[in-house]
Amino acid sequence: MKAKFALIALTCATVALTTQNSMAQDPASGFNPQNPWTVELETGPAWFKRNNVRIPNDIGTRFDMLNLTDNGPDPFLRLYATYEFNERHALRLNIAPLEASGNGVLPNPVRFQDTDFAAGADTRGRYKFNNYRLTYRWMFHRSDTWHLGLGGALLVRDAEIALRQGNLQDSDDDLGVVPLLHLYGAYHLTPRTSVIAEFEGAAAPQGRAIDLNLKVQHHITPDWHVYAGYRTLEGGADNDSLYTFAWVHYATFGVGIRF
Template identity: 40%
Template sequence: MTSFFRAALAALTALTTTAALADEPRFTLETEIGAVWQERNKVQNPNDNEGDRFELTDIAGSGPWASARINANWNISGPHNLRVVLAPLYYEERGTLDEDVRFDGEQFTGGTPIEASYTFNSWRVGYSYQFYDKNDWTLWVGGTAKIRDAEIELKQDGTRASDDDVGFVPLLYLAGEYRINDRWTFNFDFDGLAGGPGRAFDVGLKLNYEVSDQWRIGAGYRLLEGGADTDDVYNFAWFNTAMVSAQWRF
């Protein structure tokens, strides 16, 4: 009889644990929207004595412009997670250059109205591993495969020049969450790489409120900084974003 009760208790414990695990959300889908400001955006193409280095901020100013991002996470099993990030960035503005500029083989006149557009779309797939979960902290580490889709275009009185680039960038991923209490959490996320001809940093800081078991809202700040210095092009930019977010867990 004692053996029977022990077996029954073990079976009940296993079933309870399985049910609890089944109730845990496997997927999260988060949308960030906000306003982005351009701190700096220095450009030269070609990156030699045939091109001139100038600031896109001279034409476009500092913003703000609307921004949006989608973050999706799939908890595969236990501490293993897959992430997908869709982060487009685009603006188009009209202004003037302080002086004449040579860009992508074309000449643009200073003091004359000129149109500039900037695209920096980031499409990412990543893996993360939860390596710490105690003392109100949860921490992840992993890697990200990033596809960079970028373009800079200038247009003035029928003259047009464009430099576009699509490339692959591997990034280190770090993230953490601190549980303030049952309703409030603070979290950070980082995708970044430095070395070689360039660097890329994407850092987010956010304060979240648990509306329910399925819904979470938040507000915070995101930094985008980086660029490349190659034989073909020089471009380093810094963007600051104030954003709000909504997350659905299912």
């Protein structure tokens, strides 16, 4: 009986030591050649801080879309799939739908596209900015304490703004591709817990796109992790055809698995 208890204790100690060593050698966001894929699902509430529109930009009327859609909070979902080729190079696909709709009144008459909408009448507004991103990351520095990376992303935007007032309705949709700069930094508080900051963005005279994310991530096991944090998304366009700028805040909660 004593030998059996000793064997069980030795087995438990070996497993615990192996797990601890594995986590110490492979920090929270480290590379595992046996499990190169990571899938994450992110959710939480999102608030609009700003959503201003003028379409067309030359003869249209600038109005605040939040008078119709409100500023939230509204739930959101994001999906990430990352493939690590090795310790230095990775590709990530990000699917990030964003939509807000609601009813309200326009405080002033609005000319939107080819339609004139009256002030004070019940009006339905819809704002959609679904974006799909493919990101390449080069991890140029890796240590037990810090992971630092940079790269680039291609953002495909599927956007639409629509107004409806009684029998009147009009909309503007846009499908385009935008290149973004990608920056990544992770500070490992422990082998299981990290503080992670990410930035993707670009700016030009015709507009900008900024996606900034800060989160605390904890590994429950070497393969499963959870995280919580804050994200801000800001950007828009100011060109000959349209003016539209939005700013959104997110409280983020996510779960991920490596396989």
